[in-house]
Amino acid sequence: MGVVPGGPSLHWLGWALGARHSAPRSVQTLESDVMLAAPLDEVFAFFAEAENLERITPPWLNFTILTALPIEIREGTEIDYRIRLHGVPIPWRSRIDEWVPGVSFVDRQLLGPYRWWRHEHRFEHLSGGTRVIDRVEYSARAGWGSNWLVRRELERIFSYRREAMRTIFSRA
Secondary structure, three states: OOEOOOOOEOHHHHHHHEOOOOOOOOOEEEEEEEEEOOOHHHHHHHHOOHHHHHHHOOHHHOOEEOOOOOOOOOOOOEEEEEEEEOOEEEEEEEEEEEEEOOOEEEEEEEEOOEEEEEEEEEEEEEOOEEEEEEEEEEEEOOOHHHHHHHHHHHHHHHHHHHHHHHHHHHOO
16 A cells, blocks of 8 residues: 555655554553444444545544545555644554454554554444444654643544534434
8 A cells, every 4th residue: 555546655754654563661542432313333334434534534634535435444454644734744554453343443553643543443332322432542753742732632633523423423
């Protein structure tokens, strides 16, 4: 997946933006959850279509999927994106490390803005809907000095994400 049709090669950035293969000793954790008034199979199906990530990502990140669509998501799938942090374009490649349809999946950053990023998505059937639970382990590139800034930005992103999901599934 190094070269995306119509997109730039990401290999040359590997040395600068490559992520760790295992979690560093010190990681930060962010947890977020939202209750949606929609059945679990419908909610999971939404997440199984990679292009829907654009619908729940804040516009200020200018998120773009570079991998050709549609993408068949399963364990081992790699997806290339681009975001803009404060106007600076940053490539991001993630890999689906775990894929359990209707239950959970895990994506891990291979290339991107974090030294470590592991995002677990869990789905629980509840009376009247579905609970979506996000658990992110991350380590900022700039180290402990930037952790509070990164945390604040991630909380802002996940707040947007919760509201976007509520809006999408309130119309379902």
